Amino acid sequence: MNINITLLIILANVIVSLIGFRNTQFMERYLFRTGSILKRKQYDRLLTSGFLHVNFMHLFFNMFTLFFFGSFLEKGSPLPGYMYLVIYFASLLLGxxxxxxxxxxxxxxxxxxxxxxxxxxxxxxxxxxxxxxxxLFFALGMPAWIYGVGYMLYTIYGIRSRAGNIGHEAHLGGALAGILIMVAYQPALLRMHPWVILGMTVPALVFLFIAIRYPHWLTFGFLKANSKENYTLDDRYNDRRMAEQEEIDRILDKIGKSGMQSLTDKEIRKLEEYRSRM
Structure with a gap:
């Protein structure tokens, strides 16, 4: 039986994302959130968040890209199916x-x-x-390696400056995982294309060393560019969550001062929604 792995992965993404679009509690429970992972030890979020998307456009572009490049790896390359899955899930987790x-x-x-x-x-x-x-854009053709080097440099810039409506960290981690796993599986690639491989990986690895060794450098870059026009989808989402938390704190203060009977119907519903997510 010839199973199309790419289509199965796309189907899983579509199903889980559609559930998340319709059910905010489901989205809240399984998205990536640092506090929930590190403090509540909900490590499953590292995997489940990779099957959720912000909206239909976000889902479409990811699945569109996966269909073309995933189909090539699965059907048009000597890579066995299990290695394709290793690359996909290792890249998701490393990102x-x-x-x-x-x-x-x-x-x-x-x-x-x-x-x-x-x-x-x-x-x-x-x-x-x-x-x-x-x-690109169905007209402009360029060698893949030029795109790869340029993409890496832009991603590094994006992490530092928070440029664009993109989560650059996951892109960088996933890209590095894909390159390194492929080279580990076929070491001859490093001999065949040494400058291409090094051109894509060395800048990223140097950046990661600096960012992890000197985190204040990364924070400084973020603070300089932390304006509303540079907000990512995640930044906007976090703003909404902070506003919701402030509203919950206000309701709890009201209960402490005047009791539950002082709450309006809207405040009671808000409190019940909050409790259901805990």
Whole structure:
């Protein structure tokens, strides 16, 4: 029986994301959040968050990219199916672990999406076939290795500056995982394309060393660019969550001063929703 792994992964993403779109409690329980992972030890979020998405557009672009590059790895390359799965899930987990490390001091940092896994599949493809032409916007063609180096440099810039509406940490971690796993599986790639592989990995590894060794450097870059126009989807989500928490604190203060009977119907519903998520 010939199983299409890529389509199964896409189907799983679609089903889980649709549940998350309709059920906010489900989304809350399984998204990536540093505080819940580190303090409540809900480590399953490192995996489950990779099957949730913010909206249909977020889901579409991730699955669109996965369909093309995943299909190539699965059907058009010598890579066995189990290694394809290793690349996908290792990239997902490493991307989220990197986000966890770089945001460990921000309990409210949250994220969803298969971006880390998809980046891993994309960069495994580039490592395997760096001269393949990529056609961006269906017209502009460029060798895959040029795209890969440029993408890495932009991702590094994005983490430091919080540029764009993108969770760059997962992209960087996933991309590195995809390259390194592919090279570990086929070491000849490093001999065949040494400058391409090094050009994609060395800047990222140097950046990660600096960011982890000197975290204040990363924070400084974030503070300089932390304006509303540079907010990511996660930043906006965190703002909403902080506003909700302030509202809950106000309701609890009201109960402490005047008792439950002082609450309005709206405040009672808000409190019940909050308790159901705990």
């Amino acid at each position: 989220n672990l990197l986000a966890l490390v770089l945001n460990k001091n921000n309990d409210n940092y949250s994220a969803v999406g298969a971006s880390g896994a998809v980046s891993g599949v994309l960069f495994a493809t580039i490592a395997l076939s760096p001269s393949t032409k990529l056609y």
